[in-house]
Amino acid sequence: MRTAILAAAIGLAASAAAAEDFKFASFFAPTHPYVTGAFEPFAKMVGEKSGGDLTVTIYNGGELGPGPAEQYTRVLDGVAELGVSLAGYTASTFPLTLVAELPGVINAETGTRDIWNNIELFQPEYRRAILVSLWSSAPNVLYTRDKAVRSPDDIKGMKIRVPSRNTGLLVEAWGATPVSMPVSEIYNSLQTGVIDGAMIDTTATRAFRLGEVANYLTVGMDTTNSPFFILANRQAFNGLSESDQAALLEAGKEASILANETQLKVAADGVTAFAELEGHELIELTAEEAAAFNAAAAEVTAQVVAETGGSAQAIVDALKH
Incomplete structure (x- = not known):
């Protein structure tokens, strides 16, 4: 009996040790609607879809380094495995993504779903990092x-x-x-x-x-x-199992819809x-x-x-x- 309990305990410890945590860098304040409306649900979905193999810890308010524009570099450098920013802050890197921000191109209500229905058109410019989420915002x-x-x-x-x-x-x-x-x-x-x-x-x-x-x-x-995205460090992503990669990407797509819906509501308010x-x-x-x-x-x-x-x-x- 004691041997069985010990074996179970060792198994649980090994499982916990195998779990991977991704740091999520966000410049938004903890009180921003995106945090409760999209980022926290995203983290929860990743954990659920991966069966607990992959977790996400959110660092709000620039805890991992200040500056909205700098979050992209932090992902590339591996300071954070995940980061949120705007494509417009690094415009020369994402010209195709920014076509979606042009006047008259996108419908505010359906734009994010339209983007994901045609996501293959945007993927070629995401070579240095992995595109996890992408959503359109309310009009500027x-x-x-x-x-x-x-x-x-x-x-x-x-x-x-x-x-x-x-x-x-x-x-x-x-x-x-x-x-x-x-x-x-x-x-x-x-x-x-x-x-x-x-x-x-x-x-x-x-x-x-x-x-x-x-x-x-x-x-x-x-x-x-203003299109927003969540990106993942490519090396960290490639280090995940295929099932955990799929869990992260599925959660990211769903979080895109949540983020867009959250913003449209708050914008109307x-x-x-x-x-x-x-x-x-x-x-x-x-x-x-x-x-x-x-x-x-x-x-x-x-x-x-x-x-x-x-x-x-x-x-x-x-x-x-």
Whole structure:
């Protein structure tokens, strides 16, 4: 009996020793909706789908190193086995992925599912790291501090934060000056007048407290979104068993849908919250007012698709409804 118990204990110890833990680097604060809406469910799914062979430990708020843009490098260097970031922060590496952020290409409600139905079109540029999750965001809209924007004439000459090169091209087409800046710097830069406004989705009203430093919010024009991804270190991934690799990828695909759904809900709440702030104005463009913005946006999309070449047009054709 004692021998049987000892053997069972040894077996359990061996099983525990064989379990692998992947560190997940996130620049988001622990209170961000993505954490409870997508990242924690992702970690739970990995554990369940792998039968406990693979676990994920989330390090929020830049615990493994600060900076949204730097998370990609941390995955490549093996500081973390997993990391979340935006493709736009390393734009030159992911031109095909960023076709999906262009104005008029993706439907906010169905875009993430459309991406996964055509994921083979994006895979060629994920050579240095493994693509685990990829999702589209709510549209980037315009927060401004001191000036209401209802036409491209209103935005001319303003300094506007952008999350990616393509959004910068859009802002330039509208007559403003784009300023590349990670999301963590927007609040202080807007508060101090370093920038006049910011292009970002409306989760920022609460998640990044932009309702405190912006007095106007303009919505209703064709604009970009910001694709997010979760990547895995290729060497660490290749070290997993085939079943654990499958568990990670299955959980990642499901987490993509959860992340998109979470963001769309919080973004809708962000519009309502902004409109309810005293002394603030939500500007919902009419079709006539949006037309000038949209004409410039269409030119930017055509320009970027032509410059990107390769399968860029195939991505547009696959994603556009």
